[in-house]
Amino acid sequence: MSYLTLTGIQKRFPNGFVAVSDFDLAMEKGEFVSFLGPSGCGKTTTLRMIAGFEQPTRGNVVLDGTDITDRPPNRRNVGMVFQAYALFPNMTVADNIGFGLKVRKRDKASIARRTLELLELIGLPGTGNRYPWQMSGGQQQRVALARALAFEPQVLLLDEPLSALDAKIRVSLRAEIRAIQRALGITTVYVTHDQEEALSLSDRIVVMSQGRIEQIGSPFEIYNFPQTPFVARFVGTLNVLNARVADATAGRLDIGGQEMRATGAVGAAAGSMVTLALRPEILALGDGEPGHVRLRGTVDEVTFLGAVVRIRVRLPGDAGIASVDTFNNPHLAVPARESSVTFSFPAEACLVLDGAGRDAVVAAATAI
Amino acid sequence: MTGEVDRLHEELEELTGHREPTQRRMKGRRTAASWAVLLLGLAYFFLPLVGTLLFSLRERPFLAAYAEMVRDPQIWSSLAYSFAIGVITIVLSIALLVPTAFWVRLRLPRLRPVVEFVTLLPFVVPPIVLVFGLISSYSRPPLPLTGTNTGSDALLVCAYVILSFPYMYRAIDAGLRTIDIRTLTEASQSLGAGWITLIWRVILPNLRVSILSGAFLTLAIVVGEFTIANFLARPMFATYLQLISGNLAYEPAAVALVSFGITWAAMGLIALVGRGSQAKIEITGAH
Numbered sequence: 001m002s003y004l005t006l007t008g009i010q011k012r013f014p015n016g017f018v019a020v021s022d023f024d025l026a027m028e029k030g031e032f033v034s035f036l037g038p039s040g041c042g043k044t045t046t047l048r049m050i051a052g053f054e055q056p057t058r059g060n061v062v063l064d065g066t067d068i069t070d071r072p073p074n075r076r077n078v079g080m081v082f083q084a085y086a087l088f089p090n091m092t093v094a095d096n097i098g099f100g101l102k103v104r105k106r107d108k109a110s111i112a113r114r115t116l117e118l119l120e121l122i123g124l125p126g127t128g129n130r131y132p133w134q135m136s137g138g139q140q141q142r143v144a145l146a147r148a149l150a151f152e153p154q155v156l157l158l159d160e161p162l163s164a165l166d167a168k169i170r171v172s173l174r175a176e177i178r179a180i181q182r183a184l185g186i187t188t189v190y191v192t193h194d195q196e197e198a199l200s201l202s203d204r205i206v207v208m209s210q211g212r213i214e215q216i217g218s219p220f221e222i223y224n225f226p227q228t229p230f231v232a233r234f235v236g237t238l239n240v241l242n243a244r245v246a247d248a249t250a251g252r253l254d255i256g257g258q259e260m261r262a263t264g265a266v267g268a269a270a271g272s273m274v275t276l277a278l279r280p281e282i283l284a285l286g287d288g289e290p291g292h293v294r295l296r297g298t299v300d301e302v303t304f305l306g307a308v309v310r311i312r313v314r315l316p317g318d319a320g321i322a323s324v325d326t327f328n329n330p331h332l333a334v335p336a337r338e339s340s341v342t343f344s345f346p347a348e349a350c351l352v353l354d355g356a357g358r359d360a361v362v363a364a365a366t367a368i
Numbered sequence: 369m370t371g372e373v374d375r376l377h378e379e380l381e382e383l384t385g386h387r388e389p390t391q392r393r394m395k396g397r398r399t400a401a402s403w404a405v406l407l408l409g410l411a412y413f414f415l416p417l418v419g420t421l422l423f424s425l426r427e428r429p430f431l432a433a434y435a436e437m438v439r440d441p442q443i444w445s446s447l448a449y450s451f452a453i454g455v456i457t458i459v460l461s462i463a464l465l466v467p468t469a470f471w472v473r474l475r476l477p478r479l480r481p482v483v484e485f486v487t488l489l490p491f492v493v494p495p496i497v498l499v500f501g502l503i504s505s506y507s508r509p510p511l512p513l514t515g516t517n518t519g520s521d522a523l524l525v526c527a528y529v530i531l532s533f534p535y536m537y538r539a540i541d542a543g544l545r546t547i548d549i550r551t552l553t554e555a556s557q558s559l560g561a562g563w564i565t566l567i568w569r570v571i572l573p574n575l576r577v578s579i580l581s582g583a584f585l586t587l588a589i590v591v592g593e594f595t596i597a598n599f600l601a602r603p604m605f606a607t608y609l610q611l612i613s614g615n616l617a618y619e620p621a622a623v624a625l626v627s628f629g630i631t632w633a634a635m636g637l638i639a640l641v642g643r644g645s646q647a648k649i650e651i652t653g654a655h
Contacts, residue, residue: 053554073557084548086555090573099569100559151560 001065002026003187004050004155008059011045011211019045020211023059030185032178034198037208038234043191046208047157050189052076063154074103079148080157083164085140087132093119093143094128100151118146121180138169145177149184156181156188162197174201195235199223207231229353232277239278241320243352245270253352256319260293263348277351280310280325285335288344296342297322299335309334313341417628424621433618434626443623446608447591453521453604454590457528458583461536464529466579469540470571473549487537490530495595498527503599520600527596531589536582543578544571580637588631 009023020042027033035043048054050061052073060069068076079100087096097118098111106114119125122142132140141161148156158177162170178201181188192198198205199219207214207222207230214234215227226232233240243260246252248270251262255276268274287294297313300321309332311324324343326332335341427433437443472483490498502523506513513519549571556566572579597604605627613620 051554051558053557073554074560074562076558077560078558080555080558082551082555084551086548086551088552088556088570088574089547090570090576099556099561103560103565147559157558 003029003031003064004189005062006046006050006059007062009046009049009056009061010058011042011049011054012057018211020049020056023213025206025213025216027187027189029187032181032188032190032201032203034190034192034202034205035208036192036195036198036205036235037214038193041208042211043193043206043208044159047159047189047191050155051078051080051157077151077153078155078157079151079153080159081141081144081148081161083160085132085137085144085164087140087144087147089132091131092128093124093130093132093135096132096143097128097147097150099147104151114150118150121149121183122146123176137165138173141165141173142176145180149180149186154187156186158188158190160191160193163192163194170197177201199235207234209234226351229275229277232351232353237280237323239276239280239283239320239322241276241278241315241322242318243274243276245272245274255295256297256316258295258316258319260295260350261347262350262352266352275353277353278322278345278349280323282349283322283324283343283345285311285324285326285341285343287342289346291346292344293347293350294342294344295322296340299337299339299341302334302337304328311335311341313343417625420621420625424618424625427618433622436616436619437622437626440612440619442608443605446603446605449603450591450605451587453525453528453602454587456525457532457590458536458586460525460529461532461582461586462579465533465536465540466572466575467567469537469544470549470567473541473544474553483537484541487533490533495527495531495593496599498530499596499599502527502596514600520602524596524600524602524604527600528586528590528593531593531596532582532586535585535589539578539582539585540575543575547574584637591627591630 004025004027006023006025009020010018011020012018023042023046025033035046037043045054049056052068052071056069060067062068063076063078087093088099091099094112094115097115101111101114115128116125119128122145124139124142124146127135127139127143132143135143141164145158145161161177162173165173174197177190190198190201199222202219204216204218205222206216209230215222215231217225217227222231222235226235232238241255243253243255245266245268246254246259248266248268251264251266253260253262253266253274253276266274295313295315297315300312300314303310303312305328307328308325309328311326311334313322313324315322322343424433425431468483472479503514505511506519506523507515513523552570552574553566556570561569591605593604594606594610597607598610609620609623609627612623
């Protein structure tokens with residue numbers, strides 16, 4: 001039986017706006033799940049419904065076999081870390097961490113012991129007497145994490161906890177969050193719009209768009225096997241090419257006068273336009289291996305990105321532009337601008353979207 | 369901050385010798401005008417006080433008016449009574465207005481203009497109208513409060529709570545504006561705190577300076593209020609002052625100055641408490 005279950009959750013605000021609908025999720029104990037999506041997709045609203053700050057219009061939230069849908073937030077035993085830290089400015093770091101325990105009327109000795117333990121855990125020993133305003137943003141967020149963990153909540157909720165921090169601290173702190181979560185084995189829900197964060201931290205990712213779940217899966221599945229055009233476009237960088245269906249049954253496609261064959265039938269009528277999605281790292285300059293799809297085009301731009309060199313290749317007609325990523329090395333032969341190049345990719349790495357590129361994947365090869 | 373920038377500009381101009389003579393003359397004139405306005409303001413404020421002080425010192429022997437004042441037990445009883453009423457008023461105002469302002473900011477922001485209008489009513493309804501309304505309503509059954517001293521005290525406190533609305537509500541509301549009450553509320557709720565713990569342990573301590581500002585303003589108003597106290601026949605400091613003004617010449621001046629001193633001491637206390645908090649804000653801002 002799952003530890004945290006959200007069934008048929010819907011949230012309609014009084015002005016009629018539906019922020020979340022048909023949300024179903026079952027989480028195991030100790031699992032780390034991220035809600036990933038663009039701003040306004042309903043991820044924070046869903047998190048707030050787990051915390052009890054928002055009441056679902058429909059559906060229920062069950063934690064460890066108990067329906068907590070109607071429980072007020074202070075009686076849910078759910079810890080939360082906020083984007084803006086939300087430390088109490090009038091209290092010291094130790095008082096902040098001990099607040100949840102004090103509310104639960106634990107004795108002073110055990111509060112002090114637990115506070116010291118957590119200060120060690122977050123790597124800030126000896127800072128108990130400081131005030132929040134005497135600490136940096138990263139340190140404050142660590143304290144906020146310790147405070148949320150102090151009373152041993154059943155679930156830890158993190159609402160974009162790293163978005164107010166600079167890039168370097170964000171990377172180091174996310175590794176610390178994951179290490180602490182693993183060490184404590186606490187069930188965690190993490191809200192973010194940063195795909196890199198979600199991919200690097202999570203056991204599973206829930207990709208959301210317009211209040212609905214687009215896909216639930218492991219980072220590997222989400223990145224490599226997107227089930228909807230939205231997931232394919234939102235997660236990772238994607239080349240989008242236009243193609244005309246030459247033979248739907250045989251899966252033959254025409255891309256700017258060049259032919260390729262999908263791995264299966266294309267669910268669109270012959271003559272209609274479809275969109276092809278390809279990850280840049282799948283494409284390689286040159287003819288590739290036997291059986292690979294080969295396309296010719298003109299080099300539009302070469303961008304040096306450090307470890308990676310990105311070559312933008314313009315295809316004939318209105319087929320679009322493909323970015324080919326190749327690892328940098330001192331002996332790399334970089335093609336000149338406006339020169340003609342061939343790039344290749346395995347047919348099964350190509351995702352065929354419908355003409356509008358929005359509603360559904362009409363024919364998918366096995367992987368991108 | 370702007371002053372600091374101006375100073376740095378001036379220093380730079382001095383160092384580089386780029387300051388124009390006309391510019392210097394203009395600045396000199398502006399400074400002279402500022403000093404003139406400041407001195408005028410100080411004179412307007414301090415001359416009556418100096419006059420009152422000189423008048424209170426005329427009685428012989430020297431400081432007799434003050435000695436008389438200290439010996440008069442009525443002044444101390446009226447001051448004690450006024451302060452007691454003031455403190456009760458402050459406690460009730462805080463108990464009423466902190467949760468109200470908090471709730472309006474947190475859950476009913478659309479009601480803010482209405483609540484603000486209500487809290488400004490004491491500026492529109494004069495104390496004489498308020499006290500007559502209270503007397504006519506509470507001098508007969510079912511609540512004949514004016515019949516007893518305790519009842520009149522209760523009416524007096526209630527009237528002063530209403531009078532304190534504009535000062536107390538605005539101070540609290542300004543304090544609430546400076547803290548992210550929604551996030552702090554949610555943070556403390558997620559940690560298991562109920563509403564009372566939240567207000568007592570999180571909201572009130574963070575409103576300390578604002579509440580103190582409102583409290584001292586309320587105290588100053590209550591100690592100096594005459595109309596309501598007089599019509600309810602309560603032995604407040606202002607009614608005592610009016611009483612001795614009819615019979616004595618120099619003592620009322622001495623008492624008025626002492627009451628001024630008390631008010632100033634209260635204001636000084638606000639500044640002292642507020643300074644600590646300001647330092648905190650600056651350090652936070654510098655992060």
